[in-house]
Amino acid sequence: MLWIIAFHYGFLVESPVGFLITRGYLGVDIFIFLSSFSLCSSLKREPHYIPFIKRRLSRIIPVWWMLITLLLVVNILIGRNYPHNLVQLICYYSGLGWWLFYNEPFGTYYYEWYIPTLLLFYFLVPLLYRMNKKNIIYLFVTSIVCIFILQYFKIEERMVGLSIVRIPVLIYGVILYKICNNEYDEQTSNRYITISSILGLGAFLLSIGGIIKFTLLGFMFALPLVFTICIFVFRGLFNRILSFIGAITLELYLLHIYDIPLILVQKIIENKTIAIIVTTILLIGIAYLLQKTMRLVLNKAKL
Secondary structure, three states: OHHHHHHHHOOOOOOOOHHHHOOOOHHHHHHHHHHHHHHHHHHHHOOOHHHHHHHHHHHHHHHHHHHHHHHHHHHHHHOOOOOOOHHHHHHHHHOHHHHHOOOOOOOOOOOOOHHHHHHHHHHHHHHHHOOOHHHHHHHHHHHHHHHHHHHHOOOHHHOOHHHHOOHHHHHHHHHHHHHHOOOOOHHHHHHHHHHHHHHHHHHHHHHHOOOOOOOHHHHHHHHHHHHHHHHHHHHHHHHHHHHHHHHHHHHHHHHHOOOHHHHHHHHHOOOHHHHHHHHHHHHHHHHHHHHHHHHHHHHHHOO
16 A cells, blocks of 8 residues: 555655656555455355355445545545536446446546545455356456556556556465465476466566556566465564554545645645655554544444
8 A cells, every 4th residue: 555655646756766756656566466465365264155255245334425525525625536417426426437437537427536446346246256267367367468468469458457457466366265265286387387477577578678557467476475475474563564454444545635735735744755755644543533433423323
């Protein structure tokens, strides 16, 4: 999440770490991968579809609606884009606006793209989880081929490209969960991880050479190694940090994509780097308080 914030705010883009900062969109892929992995764990404990979806929606929808309503009011007051009719309002609050009117300006039919994508993926993960080994791997390979074709011919730029290029990551999270839980035999697991890592490295090198647009696939295949190193090297500290950031990720994401907080802080602090750091700290604090408040409200409502 912090990587995404640095990317959106343009933090240290001209520094030696600028190469990594400008690829902060990969932070979204990390979150989708981890979400897919953890959702499978939830499905193993609660395999029933309806209760699973209900829990996911009760976590996302209240916070999402509250924040986009607040931002809607602010946009009306300062003269930015906002829904002007019932159709736009329904699309805005349901997330359908992103899928149906993605070419329209932000703020009219939809506020942002990520939550509508996440909601769709939540509906897809249980279906992927129930697929057999052969079918899900075929689907994974097919999705990668399709993404390469779409990117090569720049077709995804005329579609909901931000969403569809994340489908392989979603499927990969499900497959890796099955591997980690010994649902595949050891030989198949080792072969799969080796081949995918080689393909990922190739995708990464092609992206550096400008042949393909995203480093998405390259980083995705490195995730198992990164995730394993973090767990075994940092252990308790890593888990505590991951748990804290993970708990407030939804609130922090929704708060940071609106540029008003950074603009207000920059009116007080002229140095952009310091302003970004201060804004991020403030947003983390607000996200934490919001998450705790919403959890209390939802617990009382028994949702």
